[in-house]
Amino acid sequence: MKKPLLQHFTFCTFAFVLFCLNVAEAQVKVPAQKGSIDGFAAASKHPIVADKPAQDFFEGSLLGNGAMGVNVTSRPDAIVLYFGHNNVWDIRLAEHHREELGTFEQVFEKVKKIPADYGDLSDDAWYREYNQMAGDNYRKPYPRPFPCGSVLIGFDRRKVQVLGQRLDISNGLCTVSLLTAGKKRLFLKIFTDMNTDRLLMHLVNEDGSPAANIFERIKVMPDPSTPADIPAFSAQEDLKGGKLSFRQTLPFDEPDKHSTANSADKAFRLTLALNGNFVKKTRMNWNGRTENMAVLEGALSAQQSFDVVVSLEEGLASVIPQEIPQTIAPGAKLFADVFKQNEQIWMAYWSKSAVMLDDQFLEEIWYRNLYFLNCTAKPGVTCPGLFANWSYNNIGTAWHGDYHMNYNVQQPFWVTFSSNHLEKNIPYVDLINSLLPVSTKWAKEYYKLPGAYFPHSAYPVSMSINPYPVPDWGWEVSETPWAVQGLWWHYLYSADKAFLKNKAYEPIKAACQFLAAYMKRADAYGGDRWKDDKYHVFPTVAPELYALRPGFKYNYDCGVDLTLIKFIFKAFDLAATILGTRMQNKALLTDIGDILSHFPEYPTAKTESGADILVAVPGESAGTVYNVPDALFAAFPGEDYGLHSDKKTLELLKNTYLNQQNEGGNDLVFANLQAARIGMLDMDEFKRQIKYCLLPNGSAADMVMQTHGRYNDLSDYAYMKKMGIWFENFALPAVINECLMQSYNGTIRLFPNWPSNHNGRFENLRAAGAFLVSAAKINGKVTQVRIYSEKGNDLHLISPWGNKVTIKVSGKDGKIVSGEIVVKTRPGQWLTLSSD
Structure with missing residues (x-):
């Protein structure tokens, strides 16, 4: 095998490493x-x-295996578990007005x-x-999780x-702590199987041994928000076998x-299996009438212990059986065996990366x-939407719970790169590839x-037209380069x-x-509108700002378009060079080179003090x-x-940051x-904002921060708080990672x-460059720098010790006197660096 070939390549105005051309697909175990x-x-x-008791949905304990999600809540008289799944959607789709939409050019000419x-x-x-007609399809309540x-x-509750x-x-x-009337503590242990879509429960004493059952009834409940215009669920009970189950069909066609x-x-089935049997009982209700137990509700007969398995099947309706499936009998041994397997999976997950911070809140x-x-995403499963795999009633269905391509769907996957969890980016990669046909068709x-124009909003269902063709947010050009950026980062x-x-x-x-x-369209270059030699991004719309304006006042050369296109x-x-496809892409690469050599400048403005700042669009006020x-x-x-x-440029960035206002x-x-x-x-300010957004379940909601944008003094600053569990904010560790280490341009900076x-x-x-970096900063000094080279690329690192550095590469000592350390490496090689 030849040694890896490394070259320097100008990339977004900075030096960039051309990565190893002989690489394997699997990540190396370090x-x-x-x-x-x-x-x-x-x-x-x-x-x-x-x-x-954590009775509210947003107080519950969030469990999941990357596909199925379970929210465990407790109230004074019961424990309630809510089930969801990334693959389970109301898949109906409206694609009306196909001919009325016309073409971009027709609409553009009218505007x-x-x-x-x-x-x-x-x-x-x-x-x-x-506009009303173009948004008609999106106003349907489906698709949705x-x-x-x-x-x-x-x-x-008199007894427990x-x-x-x-x-x-x-x-x-998850452990729910219980107290019996005899002041005995019991614990209901609950977890989701990381390999299979099932949840296991086991009741134990303080010493961990199986406890005698204390529960009186179990009830399986289909979701109360099930639309009336889809087939009703079918319920099945096997009381003697200890099983309660229902099956729900999710039709492909509209009503x-x-x-x-x-x-x-499609269809899904939720099945509960108990290590005992059920009986039906009656009770006297509040007005003196006898009330029978409901369908899918059963009382527990006398039994020595309490073990339950709840399984979720999902897929094509033709595959999900009509009858209750055969399941492995729940019991202490099954619980212990599966939990042991789970712990091994979690240990492997946590071994990928770790931090130890004296700021315990950030840790x-x-x-x-x-x-x-890890609970919400994994390869081979539908990419999570806005609210991941936890839902109940209408929680998790705002904006269809869909994929918004102007940051919402991209953001949660930003954390996968620096945190060394590239496997978690695969659902996003698969989503983008699945959207390629409809995006190509729309273009x-x-x-x-x-080529392909990626839509503003999308669903994990079969689409033949753009789901959101409205010429406001639907004309955000930036969403096309933004959609595919995460694929390049994965390679990077x-x-x-x-x-x-x-x-x-x-x-x-x-x-x-x-x-x-x-x-390169005629409308975007030259002529009376432009009077320059630049290729412009026109028309376009900045994310969540201005929409389409009369005269296209703020609808060209948005900063987001320019930077992401570049x-x-x-x-x-660079990809064409790496894969050896430059000749077959000669025309496209020539166009790209021509555009980049005639590229618009980023829009700027001046503050009241006269400082130059970056703004979203040309002609914008500095106070936006x-x-x-x-x-x-x-x-x-x-x-x-x-x-x-x-x-x-750093001064420009500083001024922009200090001036920028975000409404939250x-x-x-x-x-x-x-x-x-x-x-x-500012780490303290960052922590304060996190605390402002935190929910009792440990996740962070989207919260309004200020007026003078879309919000006013009567706005509910917490109106998004209970829309669902905000998947996008799981990327918070990425912010911390960027404070500890940066490498975006191929050069590593520590702390x-x-x-x-x-x-x-x-x-x-x-x-x-496929390096795994470990380091410590103690009492203001950087120490313990260790770097593992996965693929044998050249290492570039800004020295945290000035010009005097000792470096050891696979046991061999050496010294480098330079502000930037550059070391040729081999695959699988360890490097340690320290101050002289």
């Missing part, structure tokens, strides 16, 4: 080193505890004729009606009390079409959110252009050529084909309040600017990560935004 942080033990220090002095485009009758029902375990519950995030074990079955119909946030990530039929951090070839190359190329053609153009140029932190896109996610930039709701991770990238994150008065240590954070 051997543990002496003094390694025990991530499993560290995670166990940060349980999520309720010292009282051009609307007077520029109108207050809003909706002042024009045609546009108002067209479909809650998979709940399980209630009831007891007589709930003391609280505790979630051990190191292994996903007026599903009188007969469709081969694409807690780091471990808890990586726990949530061809609506825009009459090559893995140096996996097979991944680049098989998963990333085609979507990135298709995006570039569209973007190059779009910027990013993906240069990424594709943003919904998404638009002004600093060039720093992140564009990665054009950052700590590698020159002094003048979309900035908890985003704006703080931008600040970390430019070395300006670039870490307070000098705080100690911190990290293990196996992943750097661009």
